[in-house]
Amino acid sequence: MSAQIVDQATLPVGRGPHPAASPFEKRVGEAVGLTAFGLYQIELPAGAETVAHDHRDDHAEDAYAVLRGSGWVVVDGEEIPVAPGQFIAVTEESSRHLRAGDDGLVFIAVCA
Template structure:
């Protein structure tokens, strides 16, 4: 659905990530182009149990926020490894050399990329309350 001030898509159940071939293959869905993002990139991800990202990578400009939504595994940053699980939030600077491995269960996570140091104001300073009411108000 696309309207004047929003776009909405339904990718389906997270558990189906490994079955569907989105825009870069099974297990990873970059949503930015499909939903019209202009200030960040977001990917919805699933690493199968005991599998890993097959490379260590860094970025030129973008920091990343990883949000683990289900499962557990091991995160690697700059030579250090530490456990992650549902509820873990990990911010990695552009230069941080990173990789991720799933544990005994499939590891589901959301990754948000945005240019480092580009945020000019956070929600509490940017948001404004308007007079419009939703049907439940």
């Protein structure tokens, strides 16, 4: 058995291969050697947002876990407030993006 451990503080920030890649993401999955799904930590500064996207073509599923800060997940134009401790899933046909509030927004994204 083997394990790979990385400290998120050591990961570079920048756009990855995901269609909605953000300049604020840390590619955790890549760093630990995952190949079955994408795992990212996104650290949005106040007022920043991710790229609006859906998964109609690739049928991928997205899930998010809010760690710190506050903001909104915008689903098909509807703004829904999010806060630490919440988990979010969005159906593949719906357009979605996340926007940080005044204190920023840090969340984990899993894409499979």
